[in-house]
Amino acid sequence: MEIERKYLVKTMPDLSRAQVKKIEQGYLCREPVVRIRKSNEDYILTYKSKAGLSQDIAIKNEEVELPLTKDAYGHLREKIDGALVEKNRYILPLSGGRKAELDVFCGRLLGLVFVEVEFKSEAEAADFVPPAWFGRDVSHNGMFTNVYLSEVESFDEWKKCFGGDFKLSW
Numbered sequence: 001m002e003i004e005r006k007y008l009v010k011t012m013p014d015l016s017r018a019q020v021k022k023i024e025q026g027y028l029c030r031e032p033v034v035r036i037r038k039s040n041e042d043y044i045l046t047y048k049s050k051a052g053l054s055q056d057i058a059i060k061n062e063e064v065e066l067p068l069t070k071d072a073y074g075h076l077r078e079k080i081d082g083a084l085v086e087k088n089r090y091i092l093p094l095s096g097g098r099k100a101e102l103d104v105f106c107g108r109l110l111g112l113v114f115v116e117v118e119f120k121s122e123a124e125a126a127d128f129v130p131p132a133w134f135g136r137d138v139s140h141n142g143m144f145t146n147v148y149l150s151e152v153e154s155f156d157e158w159k160k161c162f163g164g165d166f167k168l169s170w
Contacts, residue, residue, distance in 0.1 A: 002063040003119045006144050008135030018090035026080030027150050036076045043068035058125035082150035111155040
């Protein structure tokens with residue numbers, strides 16, 4: 001079970017000590033989500049479903065991940081719907097042993113940045129107090145799902161759809 005919340009970013013944190021994953025991912029199916037991902041040199045097939053899960057406080061998904069070979073990933077990459085989503089993910093420690101996953105998008109989505117935190121329970125997600133560098137909670141805004149972003153032509157198009165309150169301060 002994946003339980004997470006997503007936030008805008010008010011100010012960029014210090015990334016000098018962060019673990020970095022260079023990610024590209026694409027979608028073979030949107031409902032339920034079937035995703036392929038290259039994360040550095042790891043290749044993964046993921047199935048995600050929200051079926052029957054409450055989405056009140058956090059985003060919840062049943063999630064299954066399976067390893068792929070590089071060749072299998074390359075074969076499936078040719079079959080994705082929409083475009084690849086490319087990003088650098090910075091893993092940053094938070095209090096309570098949690099980790100922030102700061103996604104800095106590349107390519108056609110250059111300029112988009114948001115942060116996710118995963119939790120062990122919905123109660124933990126509800127009690128979470130974000131650090132000062134986090135912005136507004138956008139967990140329930142579908143425009144921040146990677147599956148949605150795979151259909152967006154550019155960051156400029158995304159900004160027009162999102163509206164006027166997306167501002168970067170760095």
